[in-house]
Amino acid sequence: xxxxxxxxxxxxxxxxxxxxxxxxxxxxxxxxxxxxxxxxxxxxxxxxxxxxxxxxxxxxxxxxxxxxxxxxxxxxxxxxxxxxxxxxxxxxxxxxxxxxxxxxxxxxxxxxxxxxxxxxxxxxxxxxxxxxxxxxxxxxxxxxxxxxxxxxxxxxxxxxxxxxxxxxxxxxxxxxxxxxxxxxxxxxxxxxxxxxxxxxxxxxxxxxxxxxxxxxxxxxxxxxxxxxxxxxxxxxxxxxxxxxxxxxxxxxxxxxxxxxxxxxxxxxxxxxxxxxxxxxxxxxxxxxxxxxxxxxxxxxxxxxxxxxxxxxxxxxxxxxxxxxxxxxxxxxxxxxxxxxxxxxxxxxxxxxxxxxxxxxxxxxxxxxxxxxxxxxxxxxxxxxxxxxxxxxxxxxxxxxxxxxxxxxxxxxxxxxxxxxxxxxxxxxxxxxxxxxxxxxxxxxxxxxxxxxxxxxxxxxxxxxxxxxxxxxxxxxxxxxxx
Numbered sequence: 001x002x003x004x005x006x007x008x009x010x011x012x013x014x015x016x017x018x019x020x021x022x023x024x025x026x027x028x029x030x031x032x033x034x035x036x037x038x039x040x041x042x043x044x045x046x047x048x049x050x051x052x053x054x055x056x057x058x059x060x061x062x063x064x065x066x067x068x069x070x071x072x073x074x075x076x077x078x079x080x081x082x083x084x085x086x087x088x089x090x091x092x093x094x095x096x097x098x099x100x101x102x103x104x105x106x107x108x109x110x111x112x113x114x115x116x117x118x119x120x121x122x123x124x125x126x127x128x129x130x131x132x133x134x135x136x137x138x139x140x141x142x143x144x145x146x147x148x149x150x151x152x153x154x155x156x157x158x159x160x161x162x163x164x165x166x167x168x169x170x171x172x173x174x175x176x177x178x179x180x181x182x183x184x185x186x187x188x189x190x191x192x193x194x195x196x197x198x199x200x201x202x203x204x205x206x207x208x209x210x211x212x213x214x215x216x217x218x219x220x221x222x223x224x225x226x227x228x229x230x231x232x233x234x235x236x237x238x239x240x241x242x243x244x245x246x247x248x249x250x251x252x253x254x255x256x257x258x259x260x261x262x263x264x265x266x267x268x269x270x271x272x273x274x275x276x277x278x279x280x281x282x283x284x285x286x287x288x289x290x291x292x293x294x295x296x297x298x299x300x301x302x303x304x305x306x307x308x309x310x311x312x313x314x315x316x317x318x319x320x321x322x323x324x325x326x327x328x329x330x331x332x333x334x335x336x337x338x339x340x341x342x343x344x345x346x347x348x349x350x351x352x353x354x355x356x357x358x359x360x361x362x363x364x365x366x367x368x369x370x371x372x373x374x375x376x377x378x379x380x381x382x383x384x385x386x387x388x389x390x391x392x393x394x395x396x397x398x399x400x401x402x403x404x405x406x407x408x409x410x411x412x413x414x415x416x417x418x419x420x421x422x423x424x425x426x427x428x429x430x431x432x433x434x435x436x437x438x439x440x441x442x443x444x445x446x447x448x449x450x451x452x453x454x455x456x457x458x459x460x461x462x463x464x465x466x467x468x469x470x471x472x473x474x475x476x477x478x479x480x481x482x
Contacts, residue, residue, distance in 0.1 A: 041072040042152055047348070053468035053480030054078060055432070055451040056343040057410060058174045061085040062470075062477040064160045065345050068152070069480070076104060076149035077157050078345045079353040080142045084161035084219065086341060087138065088212060089169055091375045092178035092363050093341040093410070096218075098377040099137030100340075100357035101278045102145055103265060103394045103406070107350025107460060110401035112267075112394060113148065114278045117141025117260035118387075119360060121379035126249035131365040132379035133248025136230075138357065141260040143227040148262065149351065155223045162223060165373070166216030171204040173475040179203035182362050189246075191368040192375070215373025232256040242369035248376050265394070268323040270294060271427075274398050277323065281333075282356070282391030284319050285310035285416035286409065286423075290393070291323075293424045299417070306416040307333045310389065333413055336389045337361055340415070342408025344453045344468070350460040352453065354406040356390030391415040391448070393423060402458035410474075411447035418448025426454040432469035432478070449474045 039045040044067045051069045056062035064085040065078040073081070079102060086094035094100075099119035105112045117137030125132055146154050171179075179186070179196055183203040187193040195212060196204055204210060221235055229235040236255050243250040265276040268287055271294070277287045289306035297305070309322045311333040318326075339359045346352040361378040368375055380387035389412065395405040405426050409419035425435035436450045449471035457465030470476030 042156055044070040046070065046072040050348045050463045051480055052345065052347040053453050053466055053478065054082070054343070054345045055453055055468045055470045055476065055478035056082055057341045057449070057451060057470060057474050057476035058086055058090040058172050059475070059477035060089045060164065060169055060172060061343070062479055066479050067160070068157060069347055071152065073157065074149060074151040075345045075347040075351040075353045076145055077152045078347070079343070079355055080146045080150065081157045081160055082343050082345065083138060083142045083355060083357060084158045085164060086357060088161050088165045088215060089172060090175055090341055092175060093339055093359055094357040095359055095364060095375040095377060096138050097133070097136040097369070097374040098357060098359040098364065099134070099141060100355055101280050101283070101390045101392060102141070102353055102355040103276055103278050103392050104145065104149055104353045105276060105351065105394050105396050105403050106149060107396070107401050107403050110398045112265040112276045112396065114263050114265045115141055115145045115260055116263070116279060118280065118390070119358065119377040119380065121382050122251060122254045124251055124254070125382070126244065126251070129247055129249050131247040131367055132382045133243050133246070133250055133365050134360060134377040134379045135250060135254055135258045136377065137258060137260060139222060139227045139230050140258065144260045144262055158219060158223055162216050162219040165212040165219060168209050168211035171206055171208045171210045173206045176204060176206040177475065178362055182366070186363050186366050189367045191370060192363070192366065195368070212373045214371060218372050218374065231258060239369060239372060242372050243376060246365070246367040246369045246376060248365050248367065248379070266319050266323060270395060272397065273395050273404055276394040276396060278392055279319055280390055281310035281313040282389040282409070282416055283393060284313045284322055286391050286393050286419040287323055289417050289420035290423055293420055299421070302420060303417040306420065307413060310416060314387070334386055336386055336412040338410065338412040338447050340388050340390055340410040342392065342410045342451050344406040344408055344451050346403060346406060346453050346455070346459060346466070348460060348463060350403045352394060352403045352406045352459070354392040354394055354408045356392050356408045356410065358388035358390050360388050361385050389413060389415055391419050393419060395423065395427070397458060400458065400461070402461050403455060404458055405452065405454045407450055407452045409448045409450045411449055414448035416448070419450050422450040422452050426452060426456070429456070432467040436469045436471045451476060451478070
């Protein structure tokens with residue numbers, strides 16, 4: 001007891017400063033640091049009681065996110081860990097060579113931001129590229145999100161993905177399903193065949209061991225040398241050479257100039273709450289559809305408005321005017337491939353993150369950059385590959401600085417209306433599981449699938465009201481609680 005009191009006295013000043021200066025922490029967390037005798041921050045078990053919630057379209061990545069929350073990480077830490085883990089466990093849709101968009105809300109300050117890091121086509125396509133690859137946005141995009149809102153060290157947050165790649169993980173049903181769809185053309189690439197095929201040449205099935213040592217080494221280099229090296233150091237030079245060998249050359253100067261965009265969210269009213277929207281077509285379309293549904297428009301009318309708004313956004317229309325109800329004038333939305341995956345996460349302090357990641361095509365270009373383990377994303381707008389439609393929304397109440405709902409939808413052109421319907425149901429009183437349940441009345445064939453986290457009593461005010469769910473038509477996992 002004497003030793004404990006001595007430590008308390010020696011650390012008291014530092015703990016007091018932590019209470020006053022903590023950016024993402026709370027007085028409760030500082031109290032835990034001062035008086036707690038359990039696991040240290042950064043170790044699963046550090047957080048006791050309510051952790052928050054996670055819903056991901058691939059189960060192993062969901063478990064990684066929950067472990068980060070249990071270790072005292074913020075929702076942003078968990079989102080970054082999930083994003084890197086999906087690059088290992090679901091490389092059909094979320095390779096580190098891809099990109100995406102995230103929305104984040106920080107309840108204690110009533111602030112929201114959008115991180116946009118979509119995989120885009122190089123400005124200069126190499127004439128020798130027969131499978132043009134997209135510039136990778138995910139590593140820098142997730143790092144920027146962590147730099148703004150993370151709590152644990154970045155190296156700690158991405159370590160689980162490195163371990164999963166280096167030592168292997170079971171093939172999930174989600175990945176096995178995607179492999180079964182594209183195994184023929186995918187296995188034309190010898191390196192893809194080595195990673196994703198059994199000894200008899202059949203694609204990996206659910207439960208088969210997937211080991212990716214080169215990808216593990218790459219994540220290890222990012223962990224030890226920093227994300228910057230991936231874009232402008234020795235690792236970037238290796239990547240430029242490897243992509244050329246894979247038929248999708250990425251110029252070193254364009255890799256260096258690939259930067260994420262961190263901006264304030266677009267905002268629209270939704271009753272007494274605020275709808276936070278990302279500056280991308282899918283998110284804008286979902287917001288327009290949700291507001292139309294709230295105004296008692298029919299589902300068909302809301303869906304038409306969503307697709308028109310998404311098309312207009314891509315054509316350069318002002319997003320604010322679209323959210324305010326201006327008639328879109330941007331043509332029609334062409335067919336969109338469903339090569340995206342979404343996830344949502346919230347921590348016990350009311351920080352919430354919704355992300356959608358994409359490769360623009362299942363397994364991107366269908367080729368792996370030699371020596372890196374990276375499945376290359378397809379360059380959008382080149383050939384027959386349209387840009388993906390990542391779709392995310394957040395609902396919060398800025399007056400009371402509290403979070404209410406976060407949702408992400410994957411799939412093609414059905415994603416915006418699927419997300420809008422799920423959020424509308426949640427706001428109407430449905431649990432998250434009820435809101436994303438397989439729909440009826442002809443809606444079952446929609447391509448959009450939703451992950452949702454809903455707190456009708458608001459977080460952090462009423463954590464007991466929170467529920468989370470992944471669409472039952474997929475193969476994901478929703479987990480959290482105590």
